Amino acid sequence: MKAVIYARVSSREQEETGYSLPAQEKLLREYAERKGFEVARIFSVSESASGKRQREIFKEMLSFVKRNDIKIILCEKVDRLTRNLKDAVLIDEWLEKDPERQVHLVKDSLVLHKNSRSQEKLNWGIRVILAKNYIENLSEEIKKGQMEKISQGWLPGVPPLGYKLVGSEGHKIPVIDEEKAPLIRKMFELYATGNYSLEKLVEVMWKEGLRTKKGNKLCKSRMASLLSHPFYYGKIRWNGKLYDGKHQPIISKELFDRAQRVLNGKTTPKYRKHLWLFKGLIRCGECKRLITWEKHKGIVYGHCSQYRRCAQKTWVKENEVEKQVLEAFGNLEIKNKRLMEWVHKALKDSHRDEIAYREACLNELKRRYEMILNRLDRLYDDKLDGKISEEFYERKLKQYSKEKEEIESAIKRHERANLKYYELGLNLYELSQRAKEIYLKANLEEKRQLIRLVFKELFLNGNKLAFTYTKPFELISKAVKETNSSKIEISPQISSEKFEPLKMNSKTGVKSPVCPVWRRAWDDFRTLKWIDEIECPELIIKQVKQLLQAHS
Secondary structure (H helix, E strand, O other): EEEEEEEEOOOHHHHHHHHHHHHHHHHHHHHHHHHHOEEEEEEOOOOOOOHHHHHHHHHHHHHHHHHHHOOEEEEEHHHHHHHHHHHHHHHHHHHHHOOOOEEOOOOOOOOEOOOHHOOOOOOOHHHHHHHHHHHHHHHHHHHHHHHHHHOOOOOOOOOOOOEEEEOOOOOOEEEOOOHHHHHHHHHHHHOOOOOOHHHHHHHHHHHHHHOOOOOOOOOOOHHHHHOHHHHOOEEEEEOOOEEEOOOOOOHHHHHHHHHHHHHHHOOOOOOOOOOOOOOOOEEEEOOOEEEEEEEEEOOEEEEEOOOOOOOOOOEEHHHHHHHHHHHHOOOOOOOOHHHHHHHHHHHHHHHHHHHHHHHHHHHHHHHHHHHHHHHHHHHHHHOOOOOHHHHHHHHHHHHHHHHHOOOOOHHHHHHHOOOHHHHHHHHHHHHHHHHHHHHHHHHHHHHEEEEHHHHHEEEEEEEEEEEOOHHHHHHHHHHHHHHHHOOEEEOOOOHHOOOOOOOEOOOOOOOOEEEHHHHHHHHHHHHOOOOHOOOOOOHHHHHHHHHHOOOO
């Protein structure tokens, strides 16, 4: 007579205590051989299977025995076969339809069939109830454990892409995956610009090297899921609620929120006939809502998107706004070309000096580090040789160890210093001097990109454009304003090698060098907290270089 084997293990602990699938299968095969049953198929449910998948395999087993008219189901125990009343009812119904059908529960010494005695059926029923109670109690304990872990600031489950689990079994915590985290950050940065659809972002991030844990390309739905995961900015989402996490965030809350606005459709790029130049870039000076753009008789006009409810009713032509943007770009230019070249050279020299200074500091720190290591070695040797007392040894060991830690910390700070940000200062200066020129040559998307780089905010008050520069361009603007003042004098007697522009003091009539103006500006550049002041600095570096190279 043919039979099927149904084996299940639901936890690693069970596997380690002899309940493994191979152990169950061996036991049931030996039982089948003793009883003279031919095993037609083995159905196994491993610990890794989800609850849904376990139920699917159970139903698949019942379907198989019905379809192939198999009379015997072999299982180790009741709680290996079912732990809920629904499945128990399905087993009862299967047995009731044919008196030859049997369920053998080997370790429970129980054989069920249509004509089983009431005592056997009671035994079966009690064991099903006990198994069900065990699962419910286990579920409660698991939930308690999960909430306890959340209260400590840790995710009870598997963290999203960009993190990995470290630590011993049962005490694992998520830490940043140094290989994938930069890609996750870039994914958010790109999407938050509003210039990427999910389809396009999937392709871009695939080319950048972002893969699933199995090495596959992310699909659109997975990409959307990652973009909406609060874990990346330091929160744990559990059962629809947010909790504070102790893990290290990959992105800021501000960047996450910008990505959500795009994801929720507020600024998602749509396939339209027209993408207006200033779409999403300018707000109404009255109500602070976005200016909307539309074309009438070949002319593009902008007006407040809350036109009916806002006090500002003005419709302004796009080309009139564009003229004011060009004027704002022009305000960043140093008017005297010779002076502009001098500033550029001075900033480049300062950049080279900064690199040389950092290298010199690093070399000196490494020299001091080697010296401290040698002192520690000699100190230990002197102690072994009895040349110094225990008290002297402990005091000097503490002193040298502290110095060693301080030097190690300083070396790490210097090595972490990203000189690309100093290079960005030079690139931003060059962009400021060529902003108007680049804008006039640029395509629509490049124009929008340039506007986003230079301006922090743009408002329309009637026909008048009001704006604030982003922090780097604000610094440049202040230095340029002073440099372009009528007080600046270029002396033709001074050779180009020693060129030094002078500024006339209106009160004393004394001429002084302009150099300090730009030295202060450059110091501001060097001390600027780029991460705080510039959104997505790595992305900005790339965008600035692209604009400069495209129109060089």
